[in-house]
Amino acid sequence: MPTDIDLFRWRLAETVAWCSSRAPVDDVANSLRSAALKPSLTETGTGPLLTTTQAREMRLRRLAESDSPAAHPVNGLIPKHSDTERQAQITRERLAIVEGVAQQRAHLLRAEDRYPERQAQDLTNGRLLICEPERSLFDCISSAESDGFFDEADLPPWDCWLCYVSEDEYVLPDGDRERLWTVVSWVPPSLLEKAQAGFAAHIMGALHWAEDVSSPLIRDLKTAGLL
Numbered sequence: 001m002p003t004d005i006d007l008f009r010w011r012l013a014e015t016v017a018w019c020s021s022r023a024p025v026d027d028v029a030n031s032l033r034s035a036a037l038k039p040s041l042t043e044t045g046t047g048p049l050l051t052t053t054q055a056r057e058m059r060l061r062r063l064a065e066s067d068s069p070a071a072h073p074v075n076g077l078i079p080k081h082s083d084t085e086r087q088a089q090i091t092r093e094r095l096a097i098v099e100g101v102a103q104q105r106a107h108l109l110r111a112e113d114r115y116p117e118r119q120a121q122d123l124t125n126g127r128l129l130i131c132e133p134e135r136s137l138f139d140c141i142s143s144a145e146s147d148g149f150f151d152e153a154d155l156p157p158w159d160c161w162l163c164y165v166s167e168d169e170y171v172l173p174d175g176d177r178e179r180l181w182t183v184v185s186w187v188p189p190s191l192l193e194k195a196q197a198g199f200a201a202h203i204m205g206a207l208h209w210a211e212d213v214s215s216p217l218i219r220d221l222k223t224a225g226l227l
Contacts, residue, residue, distance in 0.1 A: 005224045008217075009119035011162050012226070014106050015186045016124050017116045019159055028194050029148025032157035037104055039097045039158055091166055091181055094133075098164040098183060105159070123226065125189040128162075128210035129199075130182045131155055135206035142207070146198025149191055154206040156195065160185040165217055184210070184217075 024031050109115040133153055142150040150156060162184045187195045199207050210218055211227050221227045 005220055005226075006119065008163070008221070009121075009224075009226075010116075011102060012120035012123075012186060013116035013118065014102070014109060015160060015162055016120060016126070016188075017109055017114055018105050019186065019188050020124075022159065025190055025194070028146065028191060032159035032188075032191075034159055036108060037101050037159055039101055091164075094181070094183075095164045095166075098161050101158050101161050102163070120226070123186070127187045127192060127195075128221070128227065129156055129160075129185045129187050129195065130208040130210055130213060131185065132182050132206050132208075134181065135204045137204050142198035142202040145201035146194045149194045150198040150202075150207075154198075154202055154204075155183065156185045156187065160187060162186055165215075 019032055022031050022034065106115070131154060133155060136152075136154040138152050140152045142154050143152055164181070164183055166181045199209070210221070218227065
């Protein structure tokens with residue numbers, strides 16, 4: 001996971017180089033989900049980042065902790081495992097998955113003699129997107145509205161993934177402060193309209209444009225002129 005700006009700039013440059021020639025608007029669902037970068041299953045058999053079961057467990061846990069009347073019927077359905085242990089396991093798996101995608105992308109760019117000559121200096125007219133998989137409802141609304149740019153878990157295509165970040169304090173657009181585990185992705189300019197359509201349709205706060213939130217990483221990116 002990139003933790004310094006120099007490394008993030010290289011990761012961004014790699015992603016731009018890879019995606020720029022693979023983002024036709026007539027095949028949004030598949031063009032940036034290349035077989036060469038498809039994430040592998042984890043040791044526990046989970047999918048690319050979050051299974052339906054994992055998402056349901058975390059959603060039920062949040063609901064049970066809320067003041068919503070809907071919380072009471074689900075209390076008995078919440079798994080008894082340690083939240084800390086479970087989250088640590090999921091975080092390690094997601095980090096390994098996203099890093100695996102990034103390393104394979106860099107390897108293939110070198111093999112194709114297309115590795116960028118320098119670090120990224122800006123977003124090349126694209127945007128950075130923050131996705132928190134745990135908030136997904138798996139309702140496919142963002143997927144339908146974006147013509148498949150987002151999948152059923154509100155995740156953007158894996159070719160676009162930059163890093164997986166766990167930060168203690170995100171300040172969200174509504175002013176809430178939370179600890180979030182998020183996937184940071186670069187959205188190519190040719191697909192911004194599709195991504196915005198899916199973003200506008202989703203309802204659970206799983207998606208944020210990077211410039212609209214605050215966190216240590218986001219503040220560093222703004223200081224570096226990347227946002």
